[in-house]
Amino acid sequence: MGLDDVRATWERVGRDDPLWAVLSWEGTEFGKWDVEEFFAHGEHEVDTFLTEARLVGADPAYGDALDFGCGVGRLSRALAKRFDRVTGVDVSAAMVEQANRLVAGEHPNTTFVVNTERRLPFPSGSFDFVLTNIVLQHMPPSLAQGYIREFLRVLRPAGVVIFQVPSASRHRSTHSNPLVGIAVNALPSQWREEMYRRRGPKGARDLPMHGIPRPKVLRFVERHGGCVVACIEDEAAGAGWRSFHYIVRSEPPGYTT
Numbered sequence: 001m002g003l004d005d006v007r008a009t010w011e012r013v014g015r016d017d018p019l020w021a022v023l024s025w026e027g028t029e030f031g032k033w034d035v036e037e038f039f040a041h042g043e044h045e046v047d048t049f050l051t052e053a054r055l056v057g058a059d060p061a062y063g064d065a066l067d068f069g070c071g072v073g074r075l076s077r078a079l080a081k082r083f084d085r086v087t088g089v090d091v092s093a094a095m096v097e098q099a100n101r102l103v104a105g106e107h108p109n110t111t112f113v114v115n116t117e118r119r120l121p122f123p124s125g126s127f128d129f130v131l132t133n134i135v136l137q138h139m140p141p142s143l144a145q146g147y148i149r150e151f152l153r154v155l156r157p158a159g160v161v162i163f164q165v166p167s168a169s170r171h172r173s174t175h176s177n178p179l180v181g182i183a184v185n186a187l188p189s190q191w192r193e194e195m196y197r198r199r200g201p202k203g204a205r206d207l208p209m210h211g212i213p214r215p216k217v218l219r220f221v222e223r224h225g226g227c228v229v230a231c232i233e234d235e236a237a238g239a240g241w242r243s244f245h246y247i248v249r250s251e252p253p254g255y256t257t
Helices: 003-016 018-022 035-055 074-080 093-104 141-154 178-185 189-199 214-223
Strands: 064-068 085-090 110-114 127-132 155-169 226-234 241-250
Touching (some): 003 018, 003 093, 018 035, 035 074, 035 226, 064 141, 074 093, 074 127, 085 093, 093 110, 127 141, 141 155, 141 214, 155 214, 214 241
Parallel strands (some): 064 085, 064 127, 085 110
Antiparallel strands (some): 155 241
16 A cells, blocks of 8 residues: 555545545444534544643644644644644545635635645645654554654754554454464564455445554654653554554753753
8 A cells, every 4th residue: 555545545435425525433434423413523533732842841833733633624723722723634625625724714724735745745844743643553553754854853952742553453354263363463563564454344435444553663863862751651543552642852952961
């Protein structure tokens, strides 16, 4: 699965059922989301993330914020009430069209951009704050890591990024042969993830899930100039996955621990 596959998936669901595609809760499919309730969840998430950042000493400057994988602008609308300027970026033109309709008219300090490249279309040091939630989990690890590197590139010195990504699958084999079950459950998490992904349903509305082990994320961030301030377990990826969100500060020039 590459970037073109990711784009095609989100174009499809962005046309068919964009709010459900962002928050795929039971009973909200096929246009059943109440729009205000949907955006209220974004308000709660942004409040929670910014409160956590403040408590760990990573309160960002409230100038320019980036909402990566913005979808229809669920988090962008909440960020627009707290930051001077907000840019939402998404791989899906259908999603960005909805974000402009639902958010941009009410919040003129928001801008929504379609990006179908591995590199973000912004100069280095453009943002004080980057936020992404329940987005990287639907990308292959190599693609997700590339965007994490991009988050750090577009951050200003002492900027803050918060991103969520699953760490490992909780799926366990239920094979009728206990020896097979033991053998499958002994496999590394990434191998089990791939097995379940390939054996799972392939319906048009199924969104692929991927994880990156937490130690690998920590090493990757620090290798690319970030300081991990906090790593907080969450339920963002559902019961089948162990998930974390990471609060990362961009180390300014000359920074030492």
